[in-house]
Amino acid sequence: MDDNLVFRALADPTRRLLLDLLFERDARSLSDLESHVEMTRIGVMKHLRLLEAAGLVVTRRFGREKRHYLNPVPIRLIHDRWIDKYTERRVAALVNLKKTLETTK
Amino acid sequence: MDDNLVFRALADPTRRLLLDLLFERDARSLSDLESHVEMTRIGVMKHLRLLEAAGLVVTRRFGREKRHYLNPVPIRLIHDRWIDKYTERRVAALVNLKKTLETTK
DNA sequence: TTGACAGGTAACTATTTGGTTACCTATAGT
DNA sequence: ACTATAGGTAACCAAATAGTTACCTGTCAA
Structure with a gap:
């Protein structure tokens, strides 16, 4: 779990909003998260990728859905x-x- | 104390190193901090300015020195x-x- | 088996950011 | 007074970042 990835992931307001949404309620799909953010799906996806790489978010697939969970350890x-x-x-x-x-x- | 300033301030490895130095020992001058970082004085100064704007570092002048203190509240x-x-x-x-x-x- | 939905890749662009050099101001000490 | 030290401003440059559009893949349900 690299330090730098965590801090860089937290540096963007959209990504912090995504963490807020997951803090409020876990197990959200990409589409769910997307609907709460004024941005393209691709934009949201790229943010989630960074959050996941940082270990701040963990994911699990359910059929065609990918559910996202907040990891507070970092x-x-x-x-x-x-x-x-x-x-x-x-x-x-x-x-x-x-x-x-x-x-x- | 703006959220965004804090997170952006923490996003850079040099700034985190500066916080580490202040965590280890407080009341350091710019020159002191500069001597621990591979960078121009101006570079360090700009980093410190951001840390101060974020409220992560507070400063106080002593004669021609400016001493830096870590503020852990943010x-x-x-x-x-x-x-x-x-x-x-x-x-x-x-x-x-x-x-x-x-x-x- | 086809249409709709959920997710993913690639290539490109504008802006932000970290760092530099050159020059300026203020205080301490002899 | 004057020199060394501590700090500060301005202008500039290269690299990283956030976001876009266009196109592709996989799974569910009638």
Whole structure:
């Protein structure tokens, strides 16, 4: 699982949207995903290929469908690269505080 | 703090190396960072500018030096976007297992 | 067995991005 | 005062990237 592939895959807003869709609901086909994005099917396919190469998405064929699943492991590895056990609590608390402030604003 | 800036900032290997250096030790000057990277000072400066714009690095001037500090909050937000409280334990455990296997290999 | 649907390949184009050189500004120390 | 050091701006170039159209393959269902 190459680092670079993961970060490059995450760099595009369309690909992040695809991950959002899969986070919301797994096992989507290409056509399903395509219908949620303003883009050609081919465009979506190329994005999914990159996400799969990065290990962020895994796929399985069902007849003529190819279903897509989100794999959160590479995301966690990003986290662990720059947030160690000691700072994790502090950062998480800070983020939660920030979220609380934003929702009550 | 724009999403897109963060992800684009993380997409480049040199910028990730800079974050690694700051993770290892904070408060580094541009010249310090430059000495660890095979690149012109200007190249490093442009990378740092992007990291700063993304909020991944914060800076403070001391005389003629500009010191750079790692800000882990945007990294945590990436994590929280695709890993919810329920799957976090599972994923963290999986990652730890993976790390254990790799170190004893 | 034919038509419709789901997915895939190839070739091309416009834009973005990473990096350079050349030149400029500000602070420290002797 | 002046020289070395730390940082900054502008203009430019080569390579990578996101997206397109046109065409091809495989599977389901009547």
